[in-house]
Amino acid sequence: MKDVLMNERHMLSRRKMLGGAGAISAAVAAASVSKVAMAALPEPVIQTKPDTMPPLVPNTGRPYNPVVTLNGWTLPWRMNNGVKEFHLVAEPVVREMSPGFKAHLWGYNGQSPGPTIEVVEGDRVRLFVTNKLGELTSIHWHGQRLPNGMDGVTGLNQPGIPPGKTYVYEFVARRPGTFMYHPHADEMVQMAMGMMGFWITHPKGKHPLIDEVDRDFCFLLNAYDIDPGAATPKIMTMLDFNLWSWNSRIFPGIDPLVVRHMDKVRIRVGNLTMTNHPIHLHGHEFLITGTDGGPTPKSTRQYEVTADIAVGQMRQMDFLADEEGDWAFHCHKSHHTMNAMGHDVPTMIGVDHRGVAKQITKLIPDYMVMGERGMKDMTEMEMPLPDNTAAMMAGTGPFGAVGMGGMFSVVKVRKDQKRGDYSDPGWYQHPPGTVAYEFTGALPDPARFKADVSPGPGSMPSMAKPAQDVEVKVRKPAGGHSGH
Incomplete structure (x- = not known):
């Protein structure tokens, strides 16, 4: 690939594919590319680092304000007779997925999600897709307007791409917006293994419904079921996932979203999990300015702090970063902000373990009481974990354990952050008197209802009242909650 396609800031590692140039030529000859006039197959660019890479500023083709992929990167291209070619x-x-924890997934160009x-808008795009898996695959360009034979549904629109072969997709990016790509071949397995990626089509000029922003972030919601100590997802899982991730990363492995104070910020989120996710931003309100159907009419927009993103949907959120600080940004489903743990752990809140714990520790020295006062204590425990x-709940903030995992990150807003600087500024330095503190004075007596105040009418009388009060104890049904 031409040198102009390589951005030094990406620190991209390049490697020969399919056993060298001769193998590449053989693969091209065997693939269905005879209708495409081209000099050679574009060199595949590979990235294996999990860091958030700087935006790839275009130096060929029409200019645009590039996105920043959270814990990801943008795929370089080459221009070939006016066509943008990707591999x-x-x-x-x-x-x-987080420091010290690696998963064996499937993806594209060295990573999951892919680049x-x-x-x-208006670009003619040519995408070469080489299959290095052990089974057929394809790519569906989720949300795109394109010729039917380029839509990527194996058996319906095209033959599956056999192992070792390279197929070509070619179409015009007809409308601006936020899109995805993923297989439509053995989809349950391939998407469960992490095969997906983001696609951004920028407007070709000023658009009445798409405002210009200073920073533009994107990431995909995905989920895995990987047993503690294992490395490969269980592909048959439908709902009981134990790792809820953004771009196949879990907190504290998810990078912060660093912005400058008073920046106009856009965050694009796509959901390729098996459930919806209410994505919640602290400290600011945002507008839903786009979906996978395109930009939203301004008359339909209203300020939100939480956007529920359903399966297969994209949402584009714009906000003004006018409040300094370290602001939590996460899924509001509580179980989605924790990492791997079995679902069959009983609730032990309020149970006094002290007597039995002494007996058990004589047999099992490493025994640890779990959940006697809730699960937050787990963040302070140094309990042994499997190797992988x-x-x-992990991550340490300026005031101690954060007590979060999974789909959780931080939007860091700073006045002294330079334009275009995405480096982590460290923890926010709170002005004096602006941090919650312990009250050490005398506590007043609580107010009580006066005896002469008439009570309410009460509930409807019961026809059959138990002889004595019954304390109801709720237990989850055996087998977890896989049926919901």
């Missing part, structure tokens, strides 16, 4: 390689990958593809897993 995606479907292959097994190793993804670091973000950025184009401009992540703590259920």
